[in-house]
Amino acid sequence: MWSEPRRAHPAGVILYSLRFLGALVAPAVGVLFAFGPRAEERWFALGTAVLIAIVVLAAATAVLLAWLQWRRFTFHVDGGALRVEQGLLIRKSTRLTPERIQSVDTKANLLFRVLGLVTVDIHTAGRGQEPEVSIPALVEDEARDLVATLRRRGAVEPAHAEGEGGTLGVPAEEGAGGVARPVAAPASGPAWRLTGKELAVVAATSNAALLVLAAVGPVVGALAPMVSIDTLGEWFAPVSGVWWIVLGVLASMVFLVSAWVIGSVATAMQYWDFLTVRTDGEVRIEQGLLQRNTRNVPLDRVQAVRLIEGPLRQMIGRVTVGVDSAGLATGSELGPTVLHPLLGRRDAVRFCDLMVPGHDxxxxxxxxxxxxxxxxxxxxxxxxxxxxxxxxxxxxxxxxxxxxxxxxxxxxxxxxxxxxxxxxxxxxxxxxxxxxxxxxxxxxxxxxxxxxxxxxxxxxxxxxxxxxxxxxxxxxxxxxxxxxxxxxxxxxxxxxxxxxxxxxxxx
Amino acid sequence: MRPDPSQRIDGRAVTVWRIAAAGVALLPAVAAGVLVGLVVTDIVPMVPGIAGAALLLVAAIALVAVVPKVRWIRWRYEVLEDEIYLRHGLWIRKRTLIPMTRVQHVDTKAGPILRAFGLSTVTVATAGGEHEIPALSDEVADGLRDRIAALARVTEDVV
CATH class of the missing domain: 2.30.29.30 (Pleckstrin-homology domain (PH domain)/Phosphotyrosine-binding domain (PTB))
Structure with a gap:
């Protein structure tokens, strides 16, 4: 099935297009800011037309480039090793033997999940954040089969351990589960799943609100001078004396609460249906609502286990378990890979014993x-x-x-x-x-x-x-x-x- | 507490560091000169001006005369069969232990000043970062590099 060079699923063009468009957003905003405000009245219509033309042209170029890039990307399995040809300008030819592959991760955005597709990222040692090879789109079953082929363990259908909410699942029997899910590991063992209630706590106690404030702060700071004191005075003319203070306190409270809400929602989406499964020599993590990611952390690459108690979670006796692993960075976040976001202190001990043994x-x-x-x-x-x-x-x-x-x-x-x-x-x-x-x-x-x-x-x-x-x-x-x-x-x-x-x- | 590492780095390190420090010391020295100039032209009052200039000058002299010497006195290293043991630090004294099994590669390097004195720095890299033994004579550095490389190979282990 994999011996002939083949292309990724055509949906890969969409992924590449989005990537090219994403790269264009920053310069486009720059151009807008540079020329936008200065456009004179009589040139306004012409300016707008030129702008629209540029946007359309850029989008068309992005799609064309994406298509060419997708066409160039071919892969096949040759003597047990994965061979990949790719590169628009710089042609790159990669040969990955199974021994060099550290871990295989999959991710699927909303569109891909509807279509039953996944992006397959293959990590090797020493490449840091970027995967060595990223196959943009594959049908889930094919992805599973490819990974099984590469692992030279035959096409073992992965069985799923569906743990009862938050409690310890027993090792799954052969063929149990079978839910369509991006999976890139050959077998399943003990599993631990985050319940909806726990998810709510994770969201409410995360420090994502701080990140929101850090991101929004400079924007507010840049916009603030545009509103003059006089305008504010006109708006709030009827307000006087002590009510100014009340108004100020209310405004900042609304600001903080909305930051907290946005942060919580983002966190909830990230940790949605969080599942940790210990497989043969690996820990697999699945998470995400819109974008569903599956990561695999090989146990022999774990360098340290971290039990992290944020101020809020420490107050309610909850711990986040993370690991530092060498040679692969499967998450986009810096720092340790989260194995579980919310565990009681006692559960954390049991969890570590199961998932990362040898770290008592x-x-x-x-x-x-x-x-x-x-x-x-x-x-x-x-x-x-x-x-x-x-x-x-x-x-x-x-x-x-x-x-x-x-x-x-x-x-x-x-x-x-x-x-x-x-x-x-x-x-x-x-x-x-x-x-x-x-x-x-x-x-x-x-x-x-x-x-x-x-x-x-x-x-x-x-x-x-x-x-x-x-x-x-x-x-x-x-x-x-x-x-x-x-x-x-x-x-x-x-x-x-x-x-x-x-x-x-x-x- | 375990005994200090037995080996000192080359004595010429002091001279090399002095030359390097002279470049940095130029800054406070020039500042002192400017300050004196400002006092002479009556822009800055006499007492604080002279005091400031003196302070800057003392700092510049200390940077060249004292700091390199003390740094050299503090620097010790020892390469044992199973580990590399370093001790250094001017104000904060640091002792570092690198298990030999963790050494990934070892290099020697030398900038223009070190080269002029026939000195090299040995760099030991682990998966957790790089460590340096500065200013060894070329022969000692080469010997040390080969020895560490041999020891690290013998005790090979997975990361």
């Missing part, structure tokens, strides 16, 4: 009392340095200090309390607080290097900062705990050096 969290030990001081001073320095000139320059602003300084101190104490470490067998645990609280679990053979550093103030208190580096995509992951007892850090160093296996309990 050792008992965690707190930092010594004397490092609390270092945390407080470290956190307070920036607010103090900023606050002193402000108060000298604008003495009226002093009440702000009553809010900022205690908040910084509270944050520092929280960071001190959350920092911890643990060692048992071949697993090291490091816990620290950034924005949320993260516990990293690293196996000894995954440690790329370890660094113990000490500045003069730490030296006085016999404290050090410990950093462990692991390989990860797109860049290295560094796990750092500050102000650890020097002797404890030394034990971690020796553990990396000699593999001395002592439990942190035994201190």
């Amino acid at each position: 969290a050792p008992p965690l030990l707190p930092l010594p009392e004397r490092s609390r001081r270092r945390y407080v001073i470290r956190t307070m320095i920036v607010p103090l340095v900023l606050a002193i000139p402000l108060v000298v320059w604008q003495p009226v602003a002093w009440p702000a200090l009553l809010v900022v300084l205690p908040a910084a101190a509270a944050w520092a104490l929280l960071a001190y309390r959350d920092a911890a470490w643990g060692l048992r067998g071949d697993v090291l645990a490091l816990r620290w607080r950034g924005f949320g609280r993260t516990t990293a679990l690293v196996r000894r053979r995954r440690v790329q290097s370890i660094e113990v550093s000490q500045h003069p103030l730490q030296k006085r208190a016999d404290l050090v900062t410990l950093s462990v580096r692991v390989a990860a995509s797109p860049s290295t992951a560094v796990f750092t705990v500050r102000h650890l007892d020097a002797a404890d850090a030394e034990r971690v160093l020796e553990w990396v050096s000699r593999g001395v296996e002592r439990t942190s309990e035994s201190v």
Whole structure:
């Protein structure tokens, strides 16, 4: 079936067209801004006509290029290896042996899902974010068959474990399930599915609202000068006195709430029907409402497991489980690949045991009392340095200090309390607080290097900062705990050096 | 605590770093000169002007005279069978341990100043980033590179 060179499904033209059009959007907006406002009245009609002509021409060019690119893309299986010919200007010929293939991911946008098509991304080591080969469109069954062929395991029909909502599914029997779904793995094992209720919690507690604010903020800032104070004065002429404040508070509340709603909806769409399945040597993740993605994380590429507790989720005792993996970046997001967005603390332990075995969290030990001081001073320095000139320059602003300084101190104490470490067998645990609280679990053979550093103030208190580096995509992951007892850090160093296996309990 | 790494880097490193630092030190030195000029032309008052110029000059001298020497004193390395152990750092003292099994490749490199002194820097790359042992004599650097390469190959392991 795969021995003759063939093209992808014609729908690939649509995908390529969208990509070309997407590349044209930024320059088009630039042109609009450069020439739009200056168009004089009498040239307006002509200008508009030219503009429309340019848009039509650009779209036509994009489709033509997409068609040519689709035509050029051919692939076949030759002696067990995948051969791909592609490239519009620069011809590229790729031969991928099964050994070189790290993982195969599939994705399908809304149109593709209706048509029963998937895009197949094939990742190799050392290519970072971009897949080595991306087959733009294939019928689902064909994609499955191609992957099975490449894996040289015969055409095993993948069976689906349909876990009961949120609870642990049993290994699926042969042929169970059979729901049409982009699948790129040969067999299925234990599965864990996110329930609708959990999805709602994931959406409500995500920090996507911050991302929305970060994206919208500059736009609002750029538009604000266009509305003059006078206009505002005219609009709100009847408003007076204290009502201005009420209005201001209401407006900012509406702003924040809508950011939260938009963020939540985006998150819900991303994590829609989130399913984690442990297959033979891989963890498969399926997710998404409009765009449905399937990712495969080979277990032997997992470098570290992270248990992440965002501030809101920590309050309700929920954990996000992610992994850092080397040589492949299957997600568009930076940082670890999310294996499950929302688990109770106890469930998280069971989940890790099932999905990424060998990462049992050792008992965690707190930092010594004397490092609390270092945390407080470290956190307070920036607010103090900023606050002193402000108060000298604008003495009226002093009440702000009553809010900022205690908040910084509270944050520092929280960071001190959350920092911890643990060692048992071949697993090291490091816990620290950034924005949320993260516990990293690293196996000894995954440690790329370890660094113990000490500045003069730490030296006085016999404290050090410990950093462990692991390989990860797109860049290295560094796990750092500050102000650890020097002797404890030394034990971690020796553990990396000699593999001395002592439990942190035994201190 | 484990003993410090046994090897020092080449003594000529101090000279090389001084030459490199001289370029950077030019900035505060020139600033000091400008400040003196401003004092002479009565644009800046005498006392703060002279004090500022003196401070800048001291910083420039420290950058060239003191910092490279202390940096050299702090730098130690040792290549053991199973690991590479580094210690360095002026203000923040760092000790780094790189398991030999994690070493992916090892290079020597030298910029124009290092070359003029017959020195090279050894770069050790792991999947988790690069580490440098700066300013070794060419013979030592080549020997070290080959030794690390051999040790890393012997203890080969998957990432």
